Amino acid sequence: MSEFRSRIFLLSFALVLALTSCGSEEFQRTLQPTPSAFGQINSLVVVADSSTWKAGVADSVAYFFEAPYIILPQPEPIFDVRFITPERVVAEPTWGQLRNYVVLADLSDTDSPTTQMVLNDLSDDKIQQVRTDGYGTAVAKNKWATGQQLVYIMGKNHDALLTGFGKVYPGVVKRIKEGEDERMRVTTYFEGINRRLGDTIRQLSGASLDIPGGYVRVPLDTDDVVWLRKEVQGASLNIMVTKVPYEDKRQLSKEGLKEIRDRIGKEYVSSTTENTYMRINDTDLPMFTEATELNGAFAIEGRGIWEIENDFLAGPFVSYLLNDEAEDELVLVDGFVYAPGRRKRDLMEEVVQIIRSATVN
Template sequence: MTQRFFNYLLALLLGSVAFSCGDEMQQTLQPTPSAFGRINSLTVVADSSLWMNGARDSVAYFFESPYIILPQPEPIFDVRHIEPGVLSSQPTFRELRNYLVLADLSDENSPATQMVIADLNDAKIQQVREEGFGSAVARNKWATGQQLVYLMGRNRQELLDGLSVTYPAVVKRIAERENERVKVTTYFQGIDRRLGDTVAVRSGARIDIPGGYELVPIDARDFAWLRKSTKGGSLNIMVTRVPYERQSQLTKEGLKEIRDQIGREYISSTLSNTYMKVNDSDLPLFTESTQLNGAFAIEGRGIWEMENDFQAGPFLSYLINDEADRQLVLIDGFVLAPGEKKRELMSELQQVLLTAEVQ
């Protein structure tokens, strides 16, 4: 009887422990949501009074400036403003990816100020009060994959002045994180090694070509054109090589000349007497010197158009100096997507072109 009672008590205790552990695990293993939101979207958290008194114009100027270069202006980020209270009243707003939190610390009753004080340590807040402006970064506050950039001023004017100085670093930080998302989207079908080999043979450059592209059938030894269909259009990659003859080839004019040459020779529409060319009359051709995987290159951004037709769109080019083989390699990505947004399409092409490496 005593043994039976002891066994019963032991089983009861074990059951109680098992139930308690299970309940505790259920509480501690609550899954953290994954942050969501469109690529290149930015949520600005600021009090309405601050937003209406200078912050809105500053944010628009610094974070909604045009993406270079598109036929129709599109901002570098899609910006949405919310007040701090929305984060509590509408929990979905706590699961977005990119936040810019603006706080004027002179307004102690400000919900944004109270949020910043609660989120950051006293030393950081004191530093801002002493120096006039400060910034901080937090990740995964409410969801995985999330980033919050805090900009704080001792007063409203010092906050706006600080924003005008620090915005390039903020833009770069957000853009780098978004580029990671673009890369995942770009290569979700993997890498087409066969097309990569074809590009290498014809151009002398190795490029990680994403799945989904097809080789346009053109009989050419030193040129390849790859195309991927999209909603209402296509993504296109062109590669070619020409002998290096003079330094002036590595200029804006040199890049334009080579691109126009292959456009005239290989790219046309369904109409007769049509060919692709750079249109630097309506919008400028922007170029700058850069390094691409260890090689000197000229980066070019501009608009292409089809002569004797009504097709046009943006392009991005890299003219690479292949010193070892005494040749220049042009890799170019262009979009044909009439009536569609083109910012993300160009970002996707850039992710591909940035993998280019001369052999």
């Protein structure tokens, strides 16, 4: 009886060994967990062949994806872009574990590794549509890692690729930014929401604002202005909220926003040097404004550079002047950053996340 059991055990072991040996590569791939995508916020990887990259695509990528973020004292791109080839993704798997990819393919080059990748990833119908229309796009999720996005931009030949790139890039930028905005929101509020400070702002200004943990109220000799600050390594992030009576529609303009912000800066913000105050510097760099809507309220959005008069401090700001029709008031929600020697784009993105949570009654 024991000999019979031994034979059964050996037969079963041999069968399992044979099955795993025949499909060992697929078996191991099944057992290996899919990695999670990683990478800095607002980073982007462009995948293309070296020949395609050198034949004009690099210039287009720089123009469309590395345009300056509006507005900072020193230019910083909207995305931090890195270029790699498909061969490098295969050779160094870590390159396949990042979050955002744009794949640029010239389908006329059938020997191209990028073209081969696209042909393997997309349906025949999609490829035929690109060949018929001249260019096209497609989106894939989680190709090499969980939580990543690939945007394919394809042309039936090199010229069609460049033409298509110039037409579809606004939608591509918007799609990537929407994902990065969500990541930035998670980062901004990882310490939760400070309900107490939010209640203070609501009581004094009538506006509701989601204030992340880490911000504290700056003492002022008035309740007309609420100033919140968060200190991080090498930088100071600031939110200021105030309200003014609505008088006429001229206030809801570039000039109206500037007047209110400059008045608040002159009364409440200064450095340790005497006779200093904050003001908008729209001489060295322009202040950009546009009419918009924020959570159901008409608003004027302004972006520009602030500086301290009679001192050497400066930085970027973003302001929203909201029309609170119910209370016949205007609410200014302003955010500014002081970060000498540091990159400021992502710091400003955090401030924007907070300001865009503003609502008025």
